[in-house]
Amino acid sequence: xxxxxxxxxxxxxxxxxxxxxxxxxxxxxxxxxxxxxxxxxxxxxxxxxxxxxxxxxxxxxxxxxxxxxxxxxxxxxxxxxxxxxxxxxxxxxxxxxxxxxxxxxxxxxxxxxxxxxxxxxxxxxxxxxxxxxxxxxxxxxxxxxxxxxxxxxxxxxxxxxxxxxxxxxxxxxxxxxxxxxxxxxxxxxxxxxxxxxxxxxxxxxxxxxxxxxxxxxxxxxxxxxxxxxxxxxxxxxxxxxxxxxxxxxxxxxxxxxxx
Amino acid sequence: xxxxxxxxxxxxxxxxxxxxxxxxxxxxxxxxxxxxxxxxxxxxxxxxxxxxxxxxxxxxxxxxxxxxxxxxxxxxxxxxxxxxxxxxxxxxxxxxxxxxxxxxxxxxxxxxxxxxxxxxxxxxxxxxxxxxxxxxxxxxxxxxxxxxxxxxxxxxxxxxxxxxxxxxxxxxxxxxxxxxxxxxxxxxxxxxxxxxxxxxxxxxxxxxxxxxxxxxxxxxxxxxxxxxxxxxxxxxxxxxxxxxxxxxxxxxxxxxxxxxxx
Numbered sequence: 001x002x003x004x005x006x007x008x009x010x011x012x013x014x015x016x017x018x019x020x021x022x023x024x025x026x027x028x029x030x031x032x033x034x035x036x037x038x039x040x041x042x043x044x045x046x047x048x049x050x051x052x053x054x055x056x057x058x059x060x061x062x063x064x065x066x067x068x069x070x071x072x073x074x075x076x077x078x079x080x081x082x083x084x085x086x087x088x089x090x091x092x093x094x095x096x097x098x099x100x101x102x103x104x105x106x107x108x109x110x111x112x113x114x115x116x117x118x119x120x121x122x123x124x125x126x127x128x129x130x131x132x133x134x135x136x137x138x139x140x141x142x143x144x145x146x147x148x149x150x151x152x153x154x155x156x157x158x159x160x161x162x163x164x165x166x167x168x169x170x171x172x173x174x175x176x177x178x179x180x181x182x183x184x185x186x187x188x189x190x191x192x193x194x195x196x197x198x199x200x201x202x203x204x205x206x207x208x209x210x211x212x213x214x215x216x217x218x219x220x221x222x223x224x225x226x227x228x229x230x231x232x233x234x235x236x237x238x239x240x241x242x243x244x245x246x247x248x249x250x251x252x253x254x255x256x257x258x259x
Numbered sequence: 260x261x262x263x264x265x266x267x268x269x270x271x272x273x274x275x276x277x278x279x280x281x282x283x284x285x286x287x288x289x290x291x292x293x294x295x296x297x298x299x300x301x302x303x304x305x306x307x308x309x310x311x312x313x314x315x316x317x318x319x320x321x322x323x324x325x326x327x328x329x330x331x332x333x334x335x336x337x338x339x340x341x342x343x344x345x346x347x348x349x350x351x352x353x354x355x356x357x358x359x360x361x362x363x364x365x366x367x368x369x370x371x372x373x374x375x376x377x378x379x380x381x382x383x384x385x386x387x388x389x390x391x392x393x394x395x396x397x398x399x400x401x402x403x404x405x406x407x408x409x410x411x412x413x414x415x416x417x418x419x420x421x422x423x424x425x426x427x428x429x430x431x432x433x434x435x436x437x438x439x440x441x442x443x444x445x446x447x448x449x450x451x452x453x454x455x456x457x458x459x460x461x462x463x464x465x466x467x468x469x470x471x472x473x474x475x476x477x478x479x480x481x482x483x484x485x486x487x488x489x490x491x492x493x494x495x496x497x498x499x500x501x502x503x504x505x506x507x508x509x510x511x512x513x514x515x516x517x518x519x520x521x
Binding site: 060063065089090092093095097099100101103104105106107116117120121166170 | 380383384387388389391392394395396397398403
């Protein structure tokens with residue numbers, strides 16, 4: 001398979017996500033223990049970690065679905081904690097979120113799934129503009145012919161693609177991917193990886209990609225961070241992380257490659 | 260830990276859980292009233308839900324109402340005949356169906372059909388992250404999913420109750436007409452002769468309260484479902500059981516109030 005071309009970051013020092021000292025607990029279980037992370041414009045960052053290590057919690061905090069206990073969180077120059085409901089909604093329109101299980105609306109067709117965020121957020125949008133936007137998003141994910149299908153009629157990979165298309169419909173500046181290749185076969189996973197790179201290339205998005213899949217992390221991300229016991233280990237390029245002496249990271253990498 | 264202490268802890272946890280549940284439900288209802296009068300109003304979604312709740316329940320309400328009308332008339336006739344009061348049958352049926360059977364029967368059918376459907380649909384949306392997907396798309400899921408369903412149930416269930424009363428009386432008329440030649444007009448005139456405005460008002464008011472109860476309980480249970488398929492089944496089941504219980508409780512209270520007003 002051809003090695004994907006990763007776009008180099010053109011952040012010029014511009015930070016779109018800045019997290020400092022972030023803590024989050026659920027009851028007595030402390031999931032995030034003061035993590036720091038910055039993501040530059042146009043940069044793709046992979047967050048690796050064991051199941052239940054708090055990776056998904058992190059991106060849910062970024063988009064305001066969960067509240068942190070402590071720490072500061074600046075997204076697109078907004079302090080998320082200080083935003084009221086309307087301001088948070090305005091920020092959310094600039095962030096795309098691709099869910100692990102796709103989270104497509106079961107009762108709506110693919111077209112309706114994609115049109116829904118547009119119709120609900122852009123008042124008096126002419127029908128032809130909605131159709132054009134949906135068509136463009138479907139074209140971006142290579143599923144233009146599936147507009148009239150119901151989510152139940154799609155394969156796992158197609159559902160993921162539609163989930164990404166729905167996140168792209170409002171032209172976000174940041175994309176958050178929660179396990180984009182989980183449960184998919186290697187060929188479909190490679191297609192999703194390619195799609196993530198195309199999205200970065202075409203829309204100049206910054207992304208955080210939560211994954212267990214090292215191939216996905218290697219082929220889609222400019223930088224990798226690993227979440228171990230509620231804290232990030234030093235970040236770096238795939239090759240740098242791969243050569244680490246940290247036993248937990250080694251175990252993680254060994255499992256992926258040996259298995 | 261000794262056995263007695265374990266029992267005490269379990270009991271104390273259950274009590275805590277109960278009061279937390281009551282408080283959460285109270286906050287859910289308050290949130291509904293805060294959001295129902297504030298734009299944006301999703302009229303199209305209300306119409307869709309009204310169709311789902313109202314039109315799609317018509318067949319079931321028709322069959323049940325019609326059968327109840329026939330059966331109630333058939334069962335009451337011998338007793339009234341014993342007292343030589345068979346001519347009072349339309350009055351008895353009118354009072355029974357309009358005051359009690361119509362609204363309560365409709366509410367119980369809807370608690371089963373509509374309550375479980377709302378509970379299962381919303382809980383399934385919750386566990387598959389569809390509700391969170393709405394939130395991250397800057398769409399208020401409470402307004403779009405809860406407010407529209409509760410409003411639709413509050414509007415449609417009284418209409419269904421009125422329809423059930425009408426169909427029940429038709430069933431009763433067919434039975435009466437088969438036994439003695441009574442005209443349609445005479446039957447309805449007799450059936451309504453003992454009904455006052457307060458009865459019609461109470462029937463409509465209580466069906467409205469039942470509609471609101473069924474809608475809000477279904478949404479509350481669905482919206483607060485726990486993760487997993489077990490959560491979906493539990494939410495649907497609890498939505499039905501709690502809605503039915505509250506319908507009976509409200510029936511007792513409203514009957515008491517309407518008796519004071521009479």
